[in-house]
Amino acid sequence: MTHRSGFVTFVGRPNAGKSTLMNALVGEKVAITSSKPQTTRRAIRGIVHLDEAQIVIVDTPGMHKPRTLLGKRLNAVVQTTLGDVDVICLCVPANERLGPGDRYIDAQLEGFPNARKVAIVTKVDATSKERVAEQLLEVATLREWDAVIPLSSVTGRQLDVLLDELAQLLPEAPPLYDAETSTEERLSDRVAELIREAALEDVRDELPHSIIVTIDDIVAREDKPITDVYANLWVERDSQKGIVIGRGGERLRRIGKDARGEIEALVGQQVHLDLRVKIAKEWQGDPKLLGRFGL
Numbered sequence: 001m002t003h004r005s006g007f008v009t010f011v012g013r014p015n016a017g018k019s020t021l022m023n024a025l026v027g028e029k030v031a032i033t034s035s036k037p038q039t040t041r042r043a044i045r046g047i048v049h050l051d052e053a054q055i056v057i058v059d060t061p062g063m064h065k066p067r068t069l070l071g072k073r074l075n076a077v078v079q080t081t082l083g084d085v086d087v088i089c090l091c092v093p094a095n096e097r098l099g100p101g102d103r104y105i106d107a108q109l110e111g112f113p114n115a116r117k118v119a120i121v122t123k124v125d126a127t128s129k130e131r132v133a134e135q136l137l138e139v140a141t142l143r144e145w146d147a148v149i150p151l152s153s154v155t156g157r158q159l160d161v162l163l164d165e166l167a168q169l170l171p172e173a174p175p176l177y178d179a180e181t182s183t184e185e186r187l188s189d190r191v192a193e194l195i196r197e198a199a200l201e202d203v204r205d206e207l208p209h210s211i212i213v214t215i216d217d218i219v220a221r222e223d224k225p226i227t228d229v230y231a232n233l234w235v236e237r238d239s240q241k242g243i244v245i246g247r248g249g250e251r252l253r254r255i256g257k258d259a260r261g262e263i264e265a266l267v268g269q270q271v272h273l274d275l276r277v278k279i280a281k282e283w284q285g286d287p288k289l290l291g292r293f294g295l
């Protein structure tokens, strides 16, 4: 029996459904999903173990024309990721027409001639059969794809077909990771993402993209089954700090409570979360601060 292993990544414009798809494939919560665009900031790996194949999924930040220093750094991450994978999947939502954003990303794929290329039409549950068919035809005109697959991450429809296709496109190789491994990301990164997600849920319309979370320490207590998490939630301005903290600290408490629940599910233990709000002025344009945030 031939075994295949390799790396797969999903690209597509913001909100195309990449994170949701990756989570559905890996079956564990490893990347943020949010109805706001551009919330995925880090390449995160999930691993799908099949009998005859191991598919290592690398999630990339949104690929778009850079406007800020953060945008440039993110694009650099994308370039490195794409240069390193066996299969690149372009995701386009079935319920929105192809636009300049999709064409821009598709054109970027020319720079990676060695990768196999798959088109995925996402969110087929959110529109009519006719629209899906139309979108499949339109996507097919972009280039010669190795496969074109319509699916829904929400209903799970055709996810198995995608996995089969991906497995077939990978090179013959032994498994790269243990069967137990489902993600390579460090615990602290995953905890930071969960806190950020809880914060974004709560302050959605007021500060969509100005929040970043760092972890000082995660310590399992020796005397009790409790894990202490020391985290910082960074915003760009004084006024934003007020928004995050809320009246009488009410909002910050709610964010902390939501995040704690998620972290407890992740570490399988009671968690005490020490969450502080700090200000990093204009961090999106500051190379030193970006470095400190690992971007």
Ligand SMILES: Nc1nc2c(ncn2[C@@H]2O[C@H](COP(=O)(O)OP(=O)(O)OP(=O)(O)O)[C@@H](O)[C@H]2O)c(=O)[nH]1
Pocket (backbone or CB within 6 Å): 012, 013, 014, 015, 016, 017, 018, 019, 020, 021, 032, 033, 034, 035, 036, 037, 038, 039, 040, 061, 062, 122, 123, 124, 125, 126, 151, 152, 153, 154, 155
């Ligand atoms: N109905 C439906 N909605 C979906 C599906 N997949 C994703 N969505 C929704 O589409 C929105 C965007 O999904 P994400 O997975 O965050 O999209 P993304 O491409 O990772 O977005 P960025 O992180 O901004 O690049 C979310 O509100 C999802 O719930 C799907 O199969 N069906």
